[in-house]
Amino acid sequence: MSTEFLSYFIKTQQYTLPLDCDEIFQRQAKLAVEIGFGNGEFLVSLAKQKPEYNFIGFETSITSLVKIQRKIHAESLKNIRVALVDGRFALREFFKDNSVEEVYTNFPCPWPKKSHQDKRFTNQGFAETLSAILNFEGIFQLVTDVKWYAEHMKDILLKTECFDLIQFNENDKMIVGTRYEKKWLSEGRKTYILVAKKKGYLNIQRWTWEEGSMPHIHLNDVNEQKILQLSGNVFRYHKGVFVVKNVYVRENEYLLRIVSNEEGFQQRYFISIEKEKDGWLVKLDPDAPAYRTPVVKFSVKKISEVICL
Ligand SMILES: C[S@@+](CC[C@H](N)C(=O)[O-])C[C@H]1O[C@@H](n2cnc3c(N)ncnc32)[C@H](O)[C@@H]1O
Structure with missing residues (x-):
C-alpha cells in the first residue's frame, strides 16, 4: 500500500521550537492555523481558496490525521501540514510572536463537565496566546453550536483588551461545511460565530524555548x-x-x-x-x-x- 499520502504529517517533537515555517513549506507565505480539524473539510477547502497562504492543522485524533491527508493528497495541495498535538500547546510553543495571520476552530468539544474544564480552549492562557502569536489585525474565528461556550470565549478575549469583536451572531445556515456543522444544522440546532481581530499584544512565556539542552x-x-x-x-x-x-x-x-x-x-x-x-x-x-x-x-x-x- 502506498503511504505517499501520509507525507503532510510533521513530527513536531523532532523540530526545534519555535517552528521555522518557511523551512517547513520551503517558501515564505502568510500562515493560518486550524485547531481540531476533524475530517478536514474546512482546512482543505480554505487551502484551495487561498493558495498564497501556508496552513497548519492540529489534531489529537490519529484517525482525523489520516483522513485529512487523503484529502490533501487527492487535491494535490502543497500548502498544508498537519501535526498530532494538543492545539493549545502547539499554538503557544510552535509560533513566534506576531507570526500568524488567522486561527480557526470549528465546533471544539465544549467539555461541559466542571471536572473536564481544563480541556477547554476557553481559558485566559488561550486568549493571551492568541494575542501573542497573531499578527496585528490577525483574526481568530470560532464556530460552535454551544452558546455559553461562544460567550465565554468572547469574554476572555475582550478581557485581555487585545481584541476587537468583529462578528458575534447566531446562524441557521452552513458557514464552514464541516461534519459537525452539517450534523447540528440537520438536527435544527443554531450555531454561533465569533470573529475577533487583534489590536494589542501580551508577552507570554513558552515552556520549551528556554536555553539548556535535555539532560543526559x-x-x-x-x-x-x-x-x-x-x-x-x-x-x-x-x-x-x-x-x-x-x-x-x-x-x-x-x-x-x-x-x-x-x-x-x-x-x-x-x-x-x-x-x-x-x-x-x-x-x-x-x-x-x-x-x-x-x-x-x-x-x-x-x-x-x-x-x-
Ligand atoms: C467536535 S469535533 C469537530 C471537528 C471539526 N472541526 C468539525 O467541525 O467537524 C472536535 C475535534 O477537535 C479535536 N480536538 C479535541 N481537543 C483538541 C485539542 N486540544 N487540540 C487539537 N484538537 C483537538 C478532536 O479530536 C475532534 O476531532
Whole structure:
C-alpha cells in the first residue's frame, strides 16, 4: 500500500521550537492555523481558496490525521501540514510572536463537565496566546453550536483588551461545511460565530524555548532494585507531575514508560537507563520523543537522583 499520502504529517517533537515555517513549506507565505480539524473539510477547502497562504492543522485524533491527508493528497495541495498535538500547546510553543495571520476552530468539544474544564480552549492562557502569536489585525474565528461556550470565549478575549469583536451572531445556515456543522444544522440546532481581530499584544512565556539542552546524566553506579520498584511512583514538581507507568528490562538497559501532566498537557514517553562501559546513562529515549518541557527535563533528573548509588 502506498503511504505517499501520509507525507503532510510533521513530527513536531523532532523540530526545534519555535517552528521555522518557511523551512517547513520551503517558501515564505502568510500562515493560518486550524485547531481540531476533524475530517478536514474546512482546512482543505480554505487551502484551495487561498493558495498564497501556508496552513497548519492540529489534531489529537490519529484517525482525523489520516483522513485529512487523503484529502490533501487527492487535491494535490502543497500548502498544508498537519501535526498530532494538543492545539493549545502547539499554538503557544510552535509560533513566534506576531507570526500568524488567522486561527480557526470549528465546533471544539465544549467539555461541559466542571471536572473536564481544563480541556477547554476557553481559558485566559488561550486568549493571551492568541494575542501573542497573531499578527496585528490577525483574526481568530470560532464556530460552535454551544452558546455559553461562544460567550465565554468572547469574554476572555475582550478581557485581555487585545481584541476587537468583529462578528458575534447566531446562524441557521452552513458557514464552514464541516461534519459537525452539517450534523447540528440537520438536527435544527443554531450555531454561533465569533470573529475577533487583534489590536494589542501580551508577552507570554513558552515552556520549551528556554536555553539548556535535555539532560543526559552519567552515573557511576545505580541501584537496580530501586529501578525495578519505580513502577507506579508519582513525582510532583511545582510545574506539574509525572508517573512511572511501567519498567521494562532489556539487555543492559531499563526502559521506564512515563506519563507527564503540565496544566492539562499530557505527554507519554520513555526514559532509558543504559549500561555503558564505565557506568550508566540516563536519558530521554529517542524512539518516543517528547517536547522538552520543564517536567520532561525534571523527570530525567529526578529518576537519576532516585536510582543513583
Ligand atoms: C467536535 S469535533 C469537530 C471537528 C471539526 N472541526 C468539525 O467541525 O467537524 C472536535 C475535534 O477537535 C479535536 N480536538 C479535541 N481537543 C483538541 C485539542 N486540544 N487540540 C487539537 N484538537 C483537538 C478532536 O479530536 C475532534 O476531532
